[in-house]
Amino acid sequence: MKYVIGVDGGGTKTEVIAYNSAGEQIACGYGGFANIIEDRQQGLDNIGMAISQCMENLNRSDCVHIYAGISGMEVGNNKEIIENYLTGRFNTSITVINDADLAFYALLKGEDGIITISGTGSVSFGFHKDKYFRAGGWGKILGDEGSGYDIALNGLKKVVSEIDDGLESSDLSKEILSYINVSNIYDMVEFVSNSNKTDIAAITPVIVKAAERNDENAVNILKVASKELANITVKVYKMLGFQSQVNICILGSILTKVSIIKENYIRYLSKEIKDFNIINECISSAKGSYYLAIKNREF
Incomplete structure (x- = not known):
């Protein structure tokens, strides 16, 4: 077989x-x-x-x-x-x-459209009339807007800003420090310096849980992430010149499973794109291999 x-x-x-x-x-x-x-x-x-x-x-x-x-x-x-x-x-x-390209084939099955992904990292890109454009996804230093890594980093920056402003640590800051098992800013800095992208992104669930109980700082961080993801999607949409309804696939645990982010992402999109259809199928990106094999007549 x-x-x-x-x-x-x-x-x-x-x-x-x-x-x-x-x-x-x-x-x-x-x-x-x-x-x-x-x-x-x-x-x-x-x-x-x-x-x-x-x-x-x-x-x-x-x-x-x-x-x-x-x-x-x-x-x-x-x-x-x-x-x-x-x-x-x-x-x-x-x-x-690229893993994002594989996901594109899986979700759009060879059709034109846009895919925006937010997991540990993030990216948005699309195809329209044989034209390709990409926005975001330039790594943890230059890009990855609205990703799990970016959300966690903004949470860590919140800890720092409270100290710089002479404020008492917020509940969110205390929870972040507790999660990474440090008691002061210097140990936190050492943790960040010695951690990889995955280690940093693992802080994101702490922020999501705080937002779910309406912690204002956490909610604001997630709303910023939503807007950044919408922004890179809109950039792709405008550069590709879609004139009719566009299929926009969303993928990655941050964008598909965090309701605050998903809802605000769609709200921000609706301000810039008149006619779009969100595709949020529970399908593995790995299935893109099947559609590529069909396209290349390997079966």
């Missing part, structure tokens, strides 16, 4: 799914972060182990292609590094693309 494998490798976890020619899931595997910017060898090992787990009970010679959507692959020669690593481990055709 011929099958294709899709790898959805993000900044926090890796999901690998095998699909048969009917688009049915036949096996899966899971691993840690895949972004090799954080840690090259560990990221590569996470990808490789997840693929091996998925293929454990499958005939490897029946695999027609592995489409690996990996966060951060466009930086430097990361694409080549990942391709060489996977080619050395798996005897099949390998294509490495």
Whole structure:
């Protein structure tokens, strides 16, 4: 039985799914972060182990292609590094693309539209009449507006600003310090300096829970994230020149599972885009591999 494998490798976890020619899931595997910017060898090992787990009970010679959507692959020669690593481990055709591109194929099934993603990182991009445009997604230093990392960082900055302004620490600040198990600003600075993107983003649930009980500081942080995500979506929309209803896919735990962010994101969008349809399907980005295989006539 011929099958294709899709790898959805993000900044926090890796999901690998095998699909048969009917688009049915036949096996899966899971691993840690895949972004090799954080840690090259560990990221590569996470990808490789997840693929091996998925293929454990499958005939490897029946695999027609592995489409690996990996966060951060466009930086430097990361694409080549990942391709060489996977080619050395798996005897099949390998294509490495950005994880956001894989998600686009999964959700829009080859149609024109826009996809905006907010998980550990964030990005928005779209296709319209063979034209492509992207906004955001430039990493933790230059971009990732409205992402889990960005939300957590703004929470940490709130802790700092209260100290700089001579204010008593808010409930949110106390909860953040408690979560990272530090008691003062100096230890917090050390924590941030020694932490990777995933470690920082892990603070976000603390802020979300605070917002759900109407903590004003937390709500404001999430509203800012919503607006930033809407802004990058609108930039893509305007640059691509859509003239009729546009399908906008949303993906990632921040944008799809945090109700405050999702609701405000749609509200901000409606001020700039007259006619749009939100697509929020519960589908793995890995399924983009199936639509790519169909497009490339590999079945």
